[in-house]
Amino acid sequence: MNPFAPASTRAFTCRAALFDMDGTLVDSTAVVEEVWGELADRYGLDIEEILRTSHGVQAIDTVKRFAPAGSDVVALTRELGAMERVRTAGIIAIPGAARLLGSLPADAVALVTSADRVLADIRMDAAGLAMPGTSVTAEVVTRGKPHPEGYLTAARLLGVEPGDAVVFEDAPAGIAAGVAAGIRTVAVGSKTGPLPPGVLHIQDYAEVSASVTSDAQGRRTISFRL
The missing domain is CATH 1.10.150 (DNA polymerase; domain 1)
Incomplete structure (x- = not known):
């Protein structure tokens, strides 16, 4: 799979989806x-x-x-x-996030956030989103974003190569981390800054869909349409 396909490509397949939290899944x-x-x-x-x-x-x-x-x-x-x-007032899910997460296989999703685990649990719960079974939080990595360690760790934990995953990110530091990891990256929202070549952009998940299929070798794949 080519993680740096032209940004005009609005449909692609992968084997795992890696999500940032604040600004990507949760509006805090x-x-x-x-x-x-x-x-x-x-x-x-x-x-x-x-x-x-x-x-x-x-x-x-x-x-x-x-x-x-x-x-x-x-x-x-x-x-x-x-x-x-202790402050959760105003925290909500990004539109379409709950539906999209619910359509993905639980063992093919990871959260990769600069927050620690306690804060991540609090904010995901406040937004009404289930915490993925795989999470890479601040205390798990030695180098935070824009270093790619978090996303590379998540891909490894899910058992996929970086080129077989997709990153959803809203911040320049996180987008840079996804790109540096060699992972197809989708920018979310209005605070992404200038986008590197090949990075797709969505405002939210309202129009994003995902379906689970199998490739010619019988391996599970996730087909995204943005």
């Missing part, structure tokens, strides 16, 4: 902006710059970048995590 914008806004107010930081660059990357990497010199980065990251875990 209200909570994210509230929590990071409070941090920016406390330290006199540029909230617009934080939101522009933090999307899709691990919280600790953003804290390292913006926290004042001498800050306890680990403690501040833990504080932010604790704030996020």
Whole structure:
């Protein structure tokens, strides 16, 4: 399978689907902006710059970048995590996400998120989405997005080669991670930034469909139509 087919190709097959969470399956914008806004107010930081660059990357990497010199980065990251875990107001599923996930084989789906497992469970539950049986969260990887480690790990856990998978991502860092992993990547939503060659784009999953078939060798395949 060619993960970098022309972006005009709106139908393709794969063997596994890898999803980011925030902005891809779950709309948590209200909570994210509230929590990071409070941090920016406390330290006199540029909230617009934080939101522009933090999307899709691990919280600790953003804290390292913006926290004042001498800050306890680990403690501040833990504080932010604790704030996020108790705030779920306004969290909803991206349109069509529940239907699409429900149409896919459970053992061919993975969540790959920069959130830790506790926060991922909370947000998926708040959005009314079932947590995939395979998940790669912040504590599982040593290098966060845009490094491809998370997506390569997910493909390995599902037993597929990178070229046999598809990544759904909304953030530039995550899109870069999918592309770097050699996985066909579909950008979701309006905050993707300029797209690399071959990356498809959808606004949400309202018009996306998936069906399960078998190839000539009898192996299960997933056919997507965007």
